[in-house]
Amino acid sequence: MGDIQAAFSLAANLILTGDRDLFEIVGLSLSVSMTAVAVACAIGMTTGAAIAVTRFPGRGMIVILLNALMGLPPVVVGLAVYLVLSRAGPLGVLGLLYTPTAMIIAQAILVTPVVAALTRQVVDDLHREYDEALKSLGVRGIGLVRTLLWDARYSLITVALAGFGRAVAEVGAVIIVGGNIDHLTRTMTTAIALETSKGNLALALALGIVLVGISLAVNGALSGVGGVAGRSRNV
Amino acid sequence: MSDSVLPLSALNLRYEVNGAPLIDDISMTVAPGSFTVVLGPNGAGKSLLLRLLHGLITPTSGRIDWAGSGGLRGRTLRQRQAMVFQRPVLLRRSVEANVRYALKWQGAKPAELQEACEFALQRAGLADRRRVPARLLSFGEQQRLVVARALAGKPDILFLDEPTASLDPSSVQRIEALLVDANKAGTAMVLVTHDIGQARRLGQNIVFVHRGRLVENEAAEPFFSSPQSGAARAYLGGEIVV
Numbered sequence: 001m002g003d004i005q006a007a008f009s010l011a012a013n014l015i016l017t018g019d020r021d022l023f024e025i026v027g028l029s030l031s032v033s034m035t036a037v038a039v040a041c042a043i044g045m046t047t048g049a050a051i052a053v054t055r056f057p058g059r060g061m062i063v064i065l066l067n068a069l070m071g072l073p074p075v076v077v078g079l080a081v082y083l084v085l086s087r088a089g090p091l092g093v094l095g096l097l098y099t100p101t102a103m104i105i106a107q108a109i110l111v112t113p114v115v116a117a118l119t120r121q122v123v124d125d126l127h128r129e130y131d132e133a134l135k136s137l138g139v140r141g142i143g144l145v146r147t148l149l150w151d152a153r154y155s156l157i158t159v160a161l162a163g164f165g166r167a168v169a170e171v172g173a174v175i176i177v178g179g180n181i182d183h184l185t186r187t188m189t190t191a192i193a194l195e196t197s198k199g200n201l202a203l204a205l206a207l208g209i210v211l212v213g214i215s216l217a218v219n220g221a222l223s224g225v226g227g228v229a230g231r232s233r234n235v
Numbered sequence: 236m237s238d239s240v241l242p243l244s245a246l247n248l249r250y251e252v253n254g255a256p257l258i259d260d261i262s263m264t265v266a267p268g269s270f271t272v273v274l275g276p277n278g279a280g281k282s283l284l285l286r287l288l289h290g291l292i293t294p295t296s297g298r299i300d301w302a303g304s305g306g307l308r309g310r311t312l313r314q315r316q317a318m319v320f321q322r323p324v325l326l327r328r329s330v331e332a333n334v335r336y337a338l339k340w341q342g343a344k345p346a347e348l349q350e351a352c353e354f355a356l357q358r359a360g361l362a363d364r365r366r367v368p369a370r371l372l373s374f375g376e377q378q379r380l381v382v383a384r385a386l387a388g389k390p391d392i393l394f395l396d397e398p399t400a401s402l403d404p405s406s407v408q409r410i411e412a413l414l415v416d417a418n419k420a421g422t423a424m425v426l427v428t429h430d431i432g433q434a435r436r437l438g439q440n441i442v443f444v445h446r447g448r449l450v451e452n453e454a455a456e457p458f459f460s461s462p463q464s465g466a467a468r469a470y471l472g473g474e475i476v477v
Contacts, residue, residue, distance in 0.1 A: 133324035135291055137340040138313035147336075151327045 007205030014206055025207075026214065029187040032100050032174070033167035036107030037115075040163050044112045045156060048119030049145045053127055063120060069113030074106075078176030081106045085177065098179040103187070106173040111163040118159040123148045157222055168215060188214075239391040240301045240315045241267040241423055248287055248297035250280075258283050258294070259447045265392065265425060267303070270418050272438030272455070273427045274467075276476040280447040281427040282321075282396050288425065289318050289394045303391075314342040317385035318394040323377040330372065331356065331365035334384050341388030351387055358413065359383030375406030382413050392423040400429065411437060431471065435459060443467045445476065 171189035178185035
């Protein structure tokens with residue numbers, strides 16, 4: 001119990017005193033995860049929507065594969081990205097290992113299948129409803145994908161949130177490719193892992209509380225946007 | 236109507252699902268500016284016929300010719316037609332954005348877009364609701380918007396699949412008025428309905444379909460006064476036709 005009480009007061013203390021290290025870690029966590037989600041949305045939403053509206057041999061297999069990739073283990077992705085970016089790897093010359101960019105790449109790889117698979121489902125359902133009306137108007141190709149993505153926009157906010165949740169909570173991949181270097185690649189989750197292993201349970205828990213708080217705030221902000229703008233949805 | 240893609244002629248249309256013919260050897264013509272009503276019992280193939288004519292599905296055999304199209308195909312030919320479905324399909328956007336969207340795909344030029352949109356909204360009596368999300372409209376208003384949206388690009392022909400089924404009488408009246416106005420302005424109509432009163436009010440020609448076959452294709456007046464086939468007589472007499 002003592003640890004928990006100490007953790008809450010430490011968390012409050014860190015936030016209220018404006019602890020510079022804390023804000024640096026939070027800032028890096030947010031910028032890495034948000035950039036990764038933005039990249040994942042750009043790739044995953046268009047891919048998911050394209051798969052939803054096209055029919056080709058092997059489509060069923062691709063959908064199954066996409067759904068399965070939602071469960072990619074972060075450490076495996078971290079290891080794969082590590083091998084590619086390490087000095088001996090094919091992209092070793094870029095010198096990206098142990099940088100925030102490497103962490104963004106790893107998280108984007110983790111989040112893209114989540115965004116693509118969920119978008120595929122959302123757009124597929126909408127397409128079923130719109131199909132004849134849009135065919136009648138002669139809407140096809142890129143125009144069809146754009147129409148469906150725009151009209152699914154409120155559901156897609158939830159998809160992006162699911163992706164952000166996976167990215168910001170993830171530790172396995174960023175710790176391998178980022179290395180948890182102080183002031184450079186230390187994020188909320190890697191810091192929590194480190195403090196826990198050092199036995200600083202109160203500090204680890206305090207960081208955990210801040211992380212959960214941030215997650216709640218981001219979700220709340222985006223749900224607010226979706227809620228206000230999305231009253232017209234599904235009515 | 237010299238620049239109309241009509242007349243539309245269907246020749247020996249056949250549509251099979253798993254070898255069973257749902258539409259069997261239907262030939263018919265739709266003249267520019269005409270008002271054709273398709274009647275027939277449930278399951279006769281009326282909606283399928285409409286979808287075949289509009290090109291939403293491809294016939295198993297037979298052909299559809301747009302004699303006035305001058306070789307227009309694909310999207311350009313499609314821009315001259317429109318269809319209204321039984322259940323209104325509205326985009327998750329405002330009333331005005333729905334009309335604008337349709338106009339863009341119907342090939343309206345940017346300069347004409349605003350005026351055409353305004354005209355469509357006024358005609359549908361929805362001008363004061365332009366900013367409302369389309370899906371918040373009442374069912375009757377939604378269907379009125381769909382009809383106005385379909386007519387916005389002044390198509391040569393409009394296909395309607397029971398557009399007023401399950402609407403209240405005043406909504407039916409307003410939609411029929413929209414159709415009559417547009418028809419007078421030159422848009423040919425092909426309307427599937429179950430409402431015999433509506434068929435009498437609107438139809439110039441009646442196509443009666445039974446078991447996937449075209450049984451009668453007649454001007455409205457002789458059809459209603461002296462139907463030739465037993466099926467049409469029974470249908471008009473209010474009997475259950477199987």
